Amino acid sequence: MSKFSWGKRAYAVCLLCATTAIALPAQTFTTLHSFDGTDGEHAISTLVQAANGNLYGTTVDGGANGSGTVFKITPSGTLAMLYSFCSQSGCADGQYPAAGLVQATNGYLYGTTDSGGALGFGGTVFRITPSGTLTTIHSFCSQSGCTDGANPDAALVQATNGNLYGTTAAGGVNGSGTVFMMTPSGSLTTLYSFCSQSDCPDGSFPNAALLQATDGNFYGTTFVGGVEGEGTVFKITPSGTLTTLYSFCSQGYPSCTDGSNPYAGLVQATNGYLYGTTVTGGDLGAGTVFRITPGGTLTTLYSFCSQSGCTDGYNPYAGLVQATDGSFYGTTYGYGADAGGTVFKITPSGMLTTLYSFCSQSGCRDGSVSHGLVQDTDGNFYGTTYAGGAYGDGTVFSLSVGLGPFVETQPTSGKVGTAVRILGTSLTGATSVTFNGTPAFFGVRSNSLIGAVVPPGATSGKVEVVTPSGTLSSNVPFRVKP
Numbered sequence: 001m002s003k004f005s006w007g008k009r010a011y012a013v014c015l016l017c018a019t020t021a022i023a024l025p026a027q028t029f030t031t032l033h034s035f036d037g038t039d040g041e042h043a044i045s046t047l048v049q050a051a052n053g054n055l056y057g058t059t060v061d062g063g064a065n066g067s068g069t070v071f072k073i074t075p076s077g078t079l080a081m082l083y084s085f086c087s088q089s090g091c092a093d094g095q096y097p098a099a100g101l102v103q104a105t106n107g108y109l110y111g112t113t114d115s116g117g118a119l120g121f122g123g124t125v126f127r128i129t130p131s132g133t134l135t136t137i138h139s140f141c142s143q144s145g146c147t148d149g150a151n152p153d154a155a156l157v158q159a160t161n162g163n164l165y166g167t168t169a170a171g172g173v174n175g176s177g178t179v180f181m182m183t184p185s186g187s188l189t190t191l192y193s194f195c196s197q198s199d200c201p202d203g204s205f206p207n208a209a210l211l212q213a214t215d216g217n218f219y220g221t222t223f224v225g226g227v228e229g230e231g232t233v234f235k236i237t238p239s240g241t242l243t244t245l246y247s248f249c250s251q252g253y254p255s256c257t258d259g260s261n262p263y264a265g266l267v268q269a270t271n272g273y274l275y276g277t278t279v280t281g282g283d284l285g286a287g288t289v290f291r292i293t294p295g296g297t298l299t300t301l302y303s304f305c306s307q308s309g310c311t312d313g314y315n316p317y318a319g320l321v322q323a324t325d326g327s328f329y330g331t332t333y334g335y336g337a338d339a340g341g342t343v344f345k346i347t348p349s350g351m352l353t354t355l356y357s358f359c360s361q362s363g364c365r366d367g368s369v370s371h372g373l374v375q376d377t378d379g380n381f382y383g384t385t386y387a388g389g390a391y392g393d394g395t396v397f398s399l400s401v402g403l404g405p406f407v408e409t410q411p412t413s414g415k416v417g418t419a420v421r422i423l424g425t426s427l428t429g430a431t432s433v434t435f436n437g438t439p440a441f442f443g444v445r446s447n448s449l450i451g452a453v454v455p456p457g458a459t460s461g462k463v464e465v466v467t468p469s470g471t472l473s474s475n476v477p478f479r480v481k482p
Contacts, residue, residue, distance in 0.1 A: 028400040029356050031366050032077035032382075034389030037062045039081045040069040041393040043384035045100035046155070046318070046372035047073075048109070049408075051423060052130055053448030055374070055382055055396075056109055058097040062393065067095035068113070070128055073396055075378055082132030091116035093136050094124035099155040099209070100372075101128075102164075104184055105410070105421075110164060112152035118142065122150045122171070125164075125182060137186030146171035148190055149178035154209040154265070156182075157218075159238060160411060165191075165218055167206040176204035176225070179218070179236055191240030200225035202244050203232035208265035208319070210236075211274070214413070214479065215294060219245075219274055221262035228253055230260035230281065233274075233292055245296035248278060256281035258300050259288035264319030264372070266292075267328070269348060270476060275301075275328055277316040286314035287332070289346055301350030310335035312354050313342035318372035320346075321381075324406050324475050329355075329381060331370040340368035340388065343381075343399060356399060364388035367395035375475070377424045377448075379403040407450075407465050407472045413479035414454050420478075422450040422465060429468045435478055436461025454480060 035041050041062025047055045054072045063069035063084030073079040086095045094113030101109040108127040117124040122141030128134040140150045150171030156164045164182045172178035172193030179192040195204045203222030210218040218236045226232040226247030233246040249256035259278030266276045274292045282288035282303030289302040305314045313332025320328040328346050336342035340359025346352045359368050367385030375381050381399045389395035407424040414420060422433065422442075427450055433442040435458035442452035450465065463474040 027355055027402070029366065030077075030398045030400075031389065031395050032398055033073060033079045033396040034365070034391055035059060035062060035393040035395065036391040037393050039063070039079065040071055042386050043394045043396070044098055044371050044386055045384065047374045047382050047384065047396075048101050048103060049374060049376050049423060050103050050109065050130055051107070051421060051449045052446065053425065054130070055376070056101050056103075056130075057384060057396070058100065058111060059394070060096050060098050060114075065095075067091060067116070068097045070097070070101070070109075070111070070132070070134070072130070075376060075380070075382070075398070077396070079396065083128060083134045085113060086116060090120045092118055092120075092139070093134065094126060098153045102156050102158060104158050104164070105162065106184055108184070110156050110158075110184075112154070112156065112166065114151050114153055122146060123152050123168070125152070125156070125166070125186065125188075127184075138182065138188050140168060140171060146175070147173050147193070148188060149180055153207045157210050157212060159212050159218075160216070160413065161238065165210050165212070165238075167208065167210060167220060169205050169207050174204075176200065177206045177222070179206070179210070179220070179240070179242070181238070192236060192242045194222060195225060200229075201227050201247065202242060203234060207263050211266045211268060213268045213274070213294060214272070217294075219266050219268075219294070221265060221276065223261055223263055228256075230256055231262045231278070233262070233266070233276070233296070233298070235294070246292060246298050248281065255285070257283055257303070258298060259290055263317045267320050267322055269322050269328075270326070271348065273348075275320050275322070275348075277319060277330065279315050279317055279333075286310065287316045289316070289320070289328075289330070289350070289352070291348070302346060302352050304332060305335070311337050311357070312352060313344060318370070321373050321375055323375050323381075324379070324403055329373050329375070331373060331383065333369055340364055341370050341385075343370065343373070343383075345401070355401065358385065359388065364392075365390055367397060370397075373399075375403070377406055377408055379405045405472055406475045407463060409463050409474050409478050412476055413481055415481045416454050416456050416458060418454045420452050420454060422452055422463065422474075423448060424450070424465065424472055426469055427465065427467060430465050432464075432466040434464050435459075435480070436463075454478075
């Protein structure tokens with residue numbers, strides 16, 4: 001078990017019931033890398049695709065000092081460890097990175113560590129070059145009483161204003177976590193301290209990353225707190241005004257059929273709704289998938305452990321990703337056909353298909369206990385497992401379900417004249433870039449990156465890139481701002 005507090009994830013037991021399921025579609029699962037401790041151990045973060053075409057991630061343990069690593073891996077499976085934490089005296093550079101990374105527009109990757117820092121505890125925010133040079137830009141608990149926050153477990157998000165936003169699971173004025181804003185150079189502003197209301201109806205202990213929605217506001221979850229103490233969904237403006245949108249277990253304690261204890265963040269779908277998961281609650285206490293409007297109306301779409309033996313999985317700690325086919329993909333912490341957790345697909349209306357059950361190979365060489373997925377621009381999904389693999393220390397895997405390649409714009413919105421990065425695969429030789437049909441000035445920077453400018457007359461819609469191998473469309477519409 002990890003030195004990091006993995007125990008707080010081991011939560012809830014599945015109840016056995018029976019309902020319907022739909023057939024397993026064709027897919028190809030590949031174990032790309034098995035961690036052996038020296039190159040990392042226990043990956044619990046979601047991967048991120050960088051502009052150079054590689055995937056980057058963290059392990060919470062392992063490495064040269066046993067305190068976690070940053071690594072990169074090619075889509076074909078060649079892994080390089082870039083940094084081992086606790087390389088500085090007193091672990092001033094941080095230790096136990098629990099969250100994934102984000103690549104900012106300046107090219108750096110940014111992340112957090114749960115512990116370490118200038119005081120040896122509290123955690124850090126760091127930036128690291130794609131080649132592995134790390135700089136600690138903030139140590140939490142640097143203010144008396146840790147009012148600046150402590151123990152960040154979530155990834156950061158870069159907002160449209162260029163700043164980074166995140167959460168800490170602890171610290172703040174009330175010791176129950178914070179929302180903060182940080183400049184790319186490391187200047188931090190605490191925007192909100194949770195449990196600022198009597199009995200914490202505003203929530204406490206946010207473990208998840210924030211989502212900036214199309215309305216410009218941020219949306220997130222807290223693991224506990226709320227009116228019933230079972231977690232919340234909240235909205236917060238870029239300047240720090242927080243609104244609690246929903247308190248879980250509002251449909252009756254202790255059953256909590258609407259779900260309880262959301263650990264992961266939210267995703268905004270192309271239909272404008274927000275989608276997420278809860279670790280527990282639901283009809284059978286094993287967690288849920290839910291949909292919520294930006295105004296706070298929640299619908300429970302699926303309750304896990306609805307199949308005999310919990311073959312559909314239970315306890316989804318990770319969030320969802322909406323793929324190019326419009327469906328959502330995610331993972332569960334436990335059970336499935338072979339008790340190692342699952343990868344699942346769920347439609348926006350709530351029809352769930354179990355795609356893969358971990359521990360299906362002897363000795364769990366395919367991995368056990370998976371975390372969030374990312375859809376690479378090659379169309380495949382990539383993820384990590386906490387345990388299993390050839391050495392029992394976790395894996396990196398890919399899963400193909402037959403979806404084709406696409407391009408991804410960074411950012412996904414902007415005014416005419418905005419510089420846009422377009423990520424993809426096999427982009428060399430591209431002859432055209434259009435924004436909803438309007439031709440744009442562009443330059444091919446590498447096989448995985450194009451730079452373009454939003455052209456005059458452009459309207460909101462898909463970005464298309466014509467390459468020698470065909471036309472690639474963006475995974476989401478690009479919104480042209482007035």
